[in-house]
Structures are given as structure tokens and as C-alpha cells.
Amino acid sequence: MSPKRFFPGVYALEGESGEALATLNLTPGRRFYGEQLVTVDGVEYRTWNPYRSKLAAAIRKGLGVMPISRGDKVLYLGVASGTTCSHVSDIIGVGGHVWGVDFAPRPIRDLIEGLAKHRDNVSPILGDARRPRTYSVNVPKVNGIYADVAQPDQAGIVVENARVFLKSGGWAVMAVKSRSIDVTKAPQRIYAAEIEKLREGGFEIDESLELDPFEKDHALVVSRLKP
Ligand SMILES: C[S@@+](CC[C@H](N)C(=O)[O-])C[C@H]1O[C@@H](n2cnc3c(N)ncnc32)[C@H](O)[C@@H]1O
Incomplete structure (x- = not known):
């Protein structure tokens, strides 16, 4: 299933443990703080944890x-x-x-x-x-x-x-x-x-x-x- 778009550049990914917020990874293959990298239809997203980020x-x-x-x-x-x-x-x-x-x-x-x-x-x-x-x-x-x-x-x-x-x-x-x-x-x-x-x-x-x-x-x- 295609990710649901919340805002331009901000998505919700369906996963086994529910929906995860994510952004499009500007630097594919690279993670910065232990977030997950998820590829859907050839596009890489980085999951975005609401317990780690107020935005x-x-x-x-x-x-x-x-x-x-x-x-x-x-x-x-x-x-x-x-x-x-x-x-x-x-x-x-x-x-x-x-x-x-x-x-x-x-x-x-x-x-x-x-x-x-x-x-x-x-x-x-x-x-x-x-x-x-x-x-x-x-x-x-x-x-x-x-x-x-x-x-x-x-x-x-x-x-x-x-x-x-x-x-x-x-x-x-x-x-x-x-x-x-x-x-x-x-x-x-x-x-x-x-x-x-x-x-x-x-x-x-x-x-x-x-x-x-x-x-x-x-x-x-x-x-x-x-x-
Ligand atoms: C809650 S943390 C920021 C977390 C970060 N915004 C994030 O979401 O990834 C607050 C930061 O503000 C910095 N800070 C506090 N007072 C400041 C000031 N007067 N000038 C610059 N940085 C300040 C602290 O050093 C600390 O790194």
C-alpha cells in the first residue's frame, strides 16, 4: 500500500505494529538517530518517533x-x-x-x-x-x-x-x-x-x-x- 500523506514530505507508513510517521529520506541509506529506514515502491522513508520529536x-x-x-x-x-x-x-x-x-x-x-x-x-x-x-x-x-x-x-x-x-x-x-x-x-x-x-x-x-x-x-x- 502507498504511504498516506499527512503533509508534503510527511507520511504515515503501515507496519506490523501499526502506523508510523515518516519523512522522505534526503540521503538514502543513511540514518541519524536509530530511526528505521523503510523502502516502499523504490522510495526510502525515515520513521519519525513522536516520543523523540515535539514536531x-x-x-x-x-x-x-x-x-x-x-x-x-x-x-x-x-x-x-x-x-x-x-x-x-x-x-x-x-x-x-x-x-x-x-x-x-x-x-x-x-x-x-x-x-x-x-x-x-x-x-x-x-x-x-x-x-x-x-x-x-x-x-x-x-x-x-x-x-x-x-x-x-x-x-x-x-x-x-x-x-x-x-x-x-x-x-x-x-x-x-x-x-x-x-x-x-x-x-x-x-x-x-x-x-x-x-x-x-x-x-x-x-x-x-x-x-x-x-x-x-x-x-x-x-x-x-x-x-
Ligand atoms: C529540548 S533540547 C532540543 C531538542 C531538539 N530540538 C530536537 O527536537 O531534536 C533543547 C536544546 O536547547 C539548547 N538551548 C537551551 N538554551 C539555549 C540558548 N539560550 N541558546 C542556544 N541553545 C539553547 C540546549 O543546549 C538543548 O540542546
């Missing part, structure tokens, strides 16, 4: 519109060793590019060795997402920002980076980890406050999804910078 969890939770498109230029804040980034790289394809920022040297080293060496559309940047001007020489204007930094000021970081890098009408996808902000408050109050900060920063909110049971006390917010 995959959001798709599983019913994401309505996938903001990331083929050919997009993406600034990824909190890229770590590149688990989700590898699927973003699949979705944007050879015509797109992702600049991945992380302030921890070890994951950046793993990103270089594990992913960027094998893909021309991924550029790692060792940098602090709270100080976008420090990497502005390395990153052009982008179509979208994906942020997963697990910091107390997650929305503020998105807004500051958007001022420097995001094109008018561009998208921002922000993962919110409520426990990084305040363990004493209800997660829903924290999500609402972060969303308000995005609005104040000039964003319109498209969608907000809670990611339980894949990620406890996390939400993913999809927004667009008003033209």
Missing part, C-alpha cells in the same frame, strides 16, 4: 497546517544533536536550508559529525539564542523559525530572533516546556502567557497543541509574523 508529537496530536514547506530557509533555535532537525531537513529538501543554533558544544559537535557532514542543507552554529546579533553574519533572512530551547523566556527569544531574521509573513513554531518557566503554575496558564508574548511581538497564532502523552507538560505553538 512529530504535534502531527500525531492533529496539527492542522504544517508551516514548514519545501524550499524553506529555517532558523532552528535549540537544535541539539539534530533529531528533529534531520526531519526538517527532509521536508525542506535540497532547495531549502536550516541553520541550527545551540549553545552547548557537545550536541553541536554531534550535529556536525552525525548530520551536517552528510547533508548540504544543514549548517550548525554554536551560539546563544538569547543573543541573535552574535550569529547574524551567518544567517540570512528566513521563512521560518523553529524554537525548542527549553528556557524561561522562550517566547521572548522567538520575538528577538524574528526581529533580526524573519521575513514579513514568516512562520514561527515554538515548543513550550512549562516546567522550564514555572513548576508551581498550571501548564495551561504558562502556555497562554507565552502565546500572549508572541502576540505582543507581532505574531498571529494559528494553532496551539498540548503534546501529552508524548511530551508531558509541553505545548507546540504555530504562529505567523503579521505582514
Whole structure:
């Protein structure tokens, strides 16, 4: 059976243990973090685990519109060793590019060795997402920002980076980890406050999804910078 298409470049594969989310593998034969490679009708897919990636969890939770498109230029804040980034790289394809920022040297080293060496559309940047001007020489204007930094000021970081890098009408996808902000408050109050900060920063909110049971006390917010 042909894979079911969720969004351009994102599929559901039928397997013995049910349906698995997957992206088209941009570098056939190569896997990056223990995911499975599955070939259907001569096309290779990489399975995408919603317990390992908040974007995959959001798709599983019913994401309505996938903001990331083929050919997009993406600034990824909190890229770590590149688990989700590898699927973003699949979705944007050879015509797109992702600049991945992380302030921890070890994951950046793993990103270089594990992913960027094998893909021309991924550029790692060792940098602090709270100080976008420090990497502005390395990153052009982008179509979208994906942020997963697990910091107390997650929305503020998105807004500051958007001022420097995001094109008018561009998208921002922000993962919110409520426990990084305040363990004493209800997660829903924290999500609402972060969303308000995005609005104040000039964003319109498209969608907000809670990611339980894949990620406890996390939400993913999809927004667009008003033209
Ligand atoms: C939850 S992990 C990211 C996982 C990754 N997005 C994925 O799905 O594969 C959060 C990452 O954000 C990074 N981080 C936290 N604060 C940061 C900052 N101010 N600047 C850059 N990276 C930051 C951490 O080093 C960590 O690697």
C-alpha cells in the first residue's frame, strides 16, 4: 500500500505494529538517530518517533497546517544533536536550508559529525539564542523559525530572533516546556502567557497543541509574523 500523506514530505507508513510517521529520506541509506529506514515502491522513508520529536508529537496530536514547506530557509533555535532537525531537513529538501543554533558544544559537535557532514542543507552554529546579533553574519533572512530551547523566556527569544531574521509573513513554531518557566503554575496558564508574548511581538497564532502523552507538560505553538 502507498504511504498516506499527512503533509508534503510527511507520511504515515503501515507496519506490523501499526502506523508510523515518516519523512522522505534526503540521503538514502543513511540514518541519524536509530530511526528505521523503510523502502516502499523504490522510495526510502525515515520513521519519525513522536516520543523523540515535539514536531512529530504535534502531527500525531492533529496539527492542522504544517508551516514548514519545501524550499524553506529555517532558523532552528535549540537544535541539539539534530533529531528533529534531520526531519526538517527532509521536508525542506535540497532547495531549502536550516541553520541550527545551540549553545552547548557537545550536541553541536554531534550535529556536525552525525548530520551536517552528510547533508548540504544543514549548517550548525554554536551560539546563544538569547543573543541573535552574535550569529547574524551567518544567517540570512528566513521563512521560518523553529524554537525548542527549553528556557524561561522562550517566547521572548522567538520575538528577538524574528526581529533580526524573519521575513514579513514568516512562520514561527515554538515548543513550550512549562516546567522550564514555572513548576508551581498550571501548564495551561504558562502556555497562554507565552502565546500572549508572541502576540505582543507581532505574531498571529494559528494553532496551539498540548503534546501529552508524548511530551508531558509541553505545548507546540504555530504562529505567523503579521505582514
Ligand atoms: C529540548 S533540547 C532540543 C531538542 C531538539 N530540538 C530536537 O527536537 O531534536 C533543547 C536544546 O536547547 C539548547 N538551548 C537551551 N538554551 C539555549 C540558548 N539560550 N541558546 C542556544 N541553545 C539553547 C540546549 O543546549 C538543548 O540542546
